[in-house]
Amino acid sequence: MGKLGRTDIFEAVFWLLIAIIFFAFSFNFNQPIEIYKFGATGWPRVILFLMALVALGNFYHAFSKGSKAQEGRVGAKENDDPIEYTSTGQYFKTGMVLILPLLYAVSLKPVGFYSGTPIFIALIMIAWGERRVRFILTNTILIYAILIGLFMLVLNAPLPQGNMSPFYDISAFMLKTKTQLDQMF
Amino acid sequence: MIENFLAGTATLFGDPFTIGIFIFGVLGGMLFGAIPGVSMLTLAAILLPFTADLSPAQGVMLFAVIYCTGTYGGAITAILFNIPGAPENAPTAFDGYPMTQKGMAGKAVGAAVLCSAIGGVASALVMMSATEPLAQWAIMNIGPPEIFALVFFGLAVASSVGGRTIWKGWLSVLLGLLIATIGQDPVGGINRFNFGYSDLAAGIAFVPAILGFFAVSEIFIQAEKNVSGKYSAPKFNVDFPSFFELWAHKIAVVRSIFVGFFCGILPGIGATLAAFMGYGEAVRWSKNKSEFGTGKLEGVISSETANNAATGAAMIPLLALGLPGGALTAMMVAVFQMHDLEPGPLVFYNSPELIWIVFAAMFYANLSILFVGLIETKTILYLLKIPFQFLAPMILMLASIGAYISRGLVLDVIVMFIAGIIGFLLRRSGYSIPGIVLGLILGKIGEQNFAQGMQMVHYDLGTYFSRPICTILIVAGVLTLLKSLHSAFFQKPKVT
Numbered sequence: 060m061g062k063l064g065r066t067d068i069f070e071a072v073f074w075l076l077i078a079i080i081f082f083a084f085s086f087n088f089n090q091p092i093e094i095y096k097f098g099a100t101g102w103p104r105v106i107l108f109l110m111a112l113v114a115l116g117n118f119y120h121a122f123s124k125g126s127k128a129q130e131g132r133v134g135a136k137e138n139d140d141p142i143e144y145t146s147t148g149q150y151f152k153t154g155m156v157l158i159l160p161l162l163y164a165v166s167l168k169p170v171g172f173y174s175g176t177p178i179f180i181a182l183i184m185i186a187w188g189e190r191r192v193r194f195i196l197t198n199t200i201l202i203y204a205i206l207i208g209l210f211m212l213v214l215n216a217p218l219p220q221g222n223m224s225p226f227y228d229i230s231a232f233m234l235k236t237k238t239q240l241d242q243m244f
Numbered sequence: 245m246i247e248n249f250l251a252g253t254a255t256l257f258g259d260p261f262t263i264g265i266f267i268f269g270v271l272g273g274m275l276f277g278a279i280p281g282v283s284m285l286t287l288a289a290i291l292l293p294f295t296a297d298l299s300p301a302q303g304v305m306l307f308a309v310i311y312c313t314g315t316y317g318g319a320i321t322a323i324l325f326n327i328p329g330a331p332e333n334a335p336t337a338f339d340g341y342p343m344t345q346k347g348m349a350g351k352a353v354g355a356a357v358l359c360s361a362i363g364g365v366a367s368a369l370v371m372m373s374a375t376e377p378l379a380q381w382a383i384m385n386i387g388p389p390e391i392f393a394l395v396f397f398g399l400a401v402a403s404s405v406g407g408r409t410i411w412k413g414w415l416s417v418l419l420g421l422l423i424a425t426i427g428q429d430p431v432g433g434i435n436r437f438n439f440g441y442s443d444l445a446a447g448i449a450f451v452p453a454i455l456g457f458f459a460v461s462e463i464f465i466q467a468e469k470n471v472s473g474k475y476s477a478p479k480f481n482v483d484f485p486s487f488f489e490l491w492a493h494k495i496a497v498v499r500s501i502f503v504g505f506f507c508g509i510l511p512g513i514g515a516t517l518a519a520f521m522g523y524g525e526a527v528r529w530s531k532n533k534s535e536f537g538t539g540k541l542e543g544v545i546s547s548e549t550a551n552n553a554a555t556g557a558a559m560i561p562l563l564a565l566g567l568p569g570g571a572l573t574a575m576m577v578a579v580f581q582m583h584d585l586e587p588g589p590l591v592f593y594n595s596p597e598l599i600w601i602v603f604a605a606m607f608y609a610n611l612s613i614l615f616v617g618l619i620e621t622k623t624i625l626y627l628l629k630i631p632f633q634f635l636a637p638m639i640l641m642l643a644s645i646g647a648y649i650s651r652g653l654v655l656d657v658i659v660m661f662i663a664g665i666i667g668f669l670l671r672r673s674g675y676s677i678p679g680i681v682l683g684l685i686l687g688k689i690g691e692q693n694f695a696q697g698m699q700m701v702h703y704d705l706g707t708y709f710s711r712p713i714c715t716i717l718i719v720a721g722v723l724t725l726l727k728s729l730h731s732a733f734f735q736k737p738k739v740t
Contacts, residue, residue, distance in 0.1 A: 066673060070673060074415060077419075077422075081422065081437065084437055084439070085436075085437075088429075088434050088435060088436050088437075090432070090434055092429075092431055092432035092434070094431065094432075094699065095431040095432065095695055095698075095699065096698070096703055097695070097698070098432075099429040099431070099432055099434040099436055102425065102429075102691045102694070102695075103422065103425040103436060103437070106418055106421045106422050106425065107422070109414075109418055110415065110418045110419075110422065113411055113414045113415050113418060114415065116411045116414075116732070117409070117411035117412060117415060120409055120411050120732060126408070126674070127408075142468060142469065142472045149471070149472065152471040153468050153471060156464060156467045156468065156471060157464060157664075157665050157668065160460070160640055160644075160661045160664070161658070161661045161662065161665070163644075163661075164644070164654065164657040164658045164660070164661045165658060167644075167648075167654045167657055168654045172645075172648075176641065179637075179641075180637045180641065183636075183637050183640065184633055184637060186471075187467050187470050187471060187632075187633060187636065188470055188471050189633045194633070198633070198634050198637075201634075202634070202637055202638050202641060205638070206641055206642075206645070210645055214290050216290050216645065216649055217649070217652060218645065218648065219648065219654055
């Protein structure tokens with residue numbers, strides 16, 4: 060297997076799958092354009108072809124030379140202190156770090172910014188290993204206050220309000236209070 | 245020119261409200277550029293509706309000032325946290341962040357302040373003296389084939405920096421180009437790769453993708469270190485570079501001004517490519533190529549000079565031809581349109597006072613980078629002392645708001661976090677995030693200009709290559725690719 064590692068094989072499969080899947084989907088819009096000879100599929104298919112070709116080159120490079128950084132590559136850092144995963148707990152922790160923000164983003168539509176944000180801030184601190192309750196509480200309040208102060212009160216930025224009760228009602232209450240404050244000053 | 249400049253200065257500083265807007269633009273651009281997670285684009289998107297209440301000159305001037313100072317501000321987050329405030333600051337992080345890790349953050353930020361000011365002022369001076377002749381030259385000599393050729397050359401340069409191997413550099417650029425094909429095709433308006441989601445018909449917006457790839461992925465990397473107990477806070481230091489240290493790089497500064505100005509003047513290209521090319525040229529001409537990427541001051545200098553040199557130049561196609569060079573200049577077109585004006589050659593004749601207020605404001609904004617920037621830098625370095633557990637959720641929240649505000653779509657926040665996860669996984673495997681982002685930004689411009697160029701020459705490659713600028717750029721791009729291909733096959737891996 061030369062100098063191939065498991066990640067090299069995974070990477071090659073990943074890029075080739077992307078190229079194949081996108082190529083298959085390109086048939087959905089394979090329509091001619093009267094004024095342009097190469098049509099809507101020409102450009103993306105060239106990219107996909109090059110992607111498959113370069114993925115094979117990448118695979119060959121890993122096979123013959125391993126996955127170390129090439130000499131003279133600018134801005135490329137060799138991972139000199141790689142993080143070794145030794146337990147499922149570690150995978151779980153990193154998984155939570157990655158998934159929690161995505162869950163927050165998905166929940167923005169029903170829950171809204173005003174209700175979802177403090178919960179998310181506290182959860183993300185816990186997921187990142189923070190266990191001091193007072194630290195979590197004070198920092199959650201502080202970050203939330205900065206965000207509300209800057210974007211809601213000063214910049215008047217429109218933020219998602221949610222569409223589910225009681226979250227929508229909480230957002231409406233906050234916006235109503237803000238309008239009342241505006242009228243007072 | 246001098247009379248016009250003085251008249252513009254008098255109008256700018258003659259009215260307290262206009263002065264207030266100028267100061268707001270200078271501080272707002274610097275602040276939003278320097279807060280990790282948001283950028284000058286976030287501020288511009290928030291302010292856009294309010295410009296309807298301003299005069300056209302005040303509105304365009306405000307955006308021009310934010311553009312100058314925000315381009316500098318983005319360098320601070322690139323240097324301190326490896327999170328470029330904008331794509332044009334991405335090459336700054338190559339050497340700026342390693343300098344922070346070595347305890348040289350003050351030197352890197354100080355160099356960014358000075359070189360941003362020099363690049364910006366030089367660019368503003370050329371812009372003031374030569375907008376009309378340069379616009380004429382661009383009209384006569386630069387067409388879609390030349391723009392496509394420059395995009396090709398820029399992508400060839402970008403693929404040669406960042407990835408752990410040349411193959412990974414290319415794959416990164418190709419991924420960016422592929423993401424850019426999502427949405428309507430630029431010729432026939434046919435929906436591509438929208439997978440049944442109508443929101444994807446408009447394509448993947450730059451702002452959330454850039455925030456995801458740069459800011460969110462960096463936070464994830466630091467968070468992974470944090471949960472594994474391997475996180476170490478960056479070293480704090482406020483030592484500025486000495487005059488002699490900067491003087492030693494005078495050639496890099498001059499070269500980057502030329503590169504930045506040339507890239508900025510071309511419609512649709514903007515400061516991002518300028519920064520990459522400025523950095524790439526610094527590497528190409530250096531005797532110690534291997535030191536780049538490890539914390540070399542010249543890397544920061546060349547990138548920051550070039551991107552600010554492009555800000556003045558980017559105003560030339562905008563004002564003279566009505567063609568924006570990037571997201572922020574596109575918002576300036578919106579400001580013009582709100583006031584029933586169209587940027588283009590007629591603006592010079594119909595509204596000369598507007599043009600000269602903008603020119604004067606950009607000149608003074610670049611100068612103020614030097615003075616305000618030096619004072620601000622001492623304060624902003626204290627960001628390094630904020631604990632990660634506080635800073636990271638704050639950055640994620642600011643990035644979420646920044647992604648949402650530009651189009652008001654929750655989808656953009658989802659896209660940002662997905663880009664963050666992809667960026668996190670690709671960075672761990674040695675792929676180049678700046679390469680992906682440059683591919684994403686230049687993909688549509690490249691395709692559109694390739695299609696227009698091909699239609700222009702009736703698909704005849706002979707005619708295509710009979711255009712000298714186009715041929716030079718394509719040949720330079722091919723040589724860059726061949727050189728990196730040669731090194732991929734015949735060079736040994738790094739011994740570590």
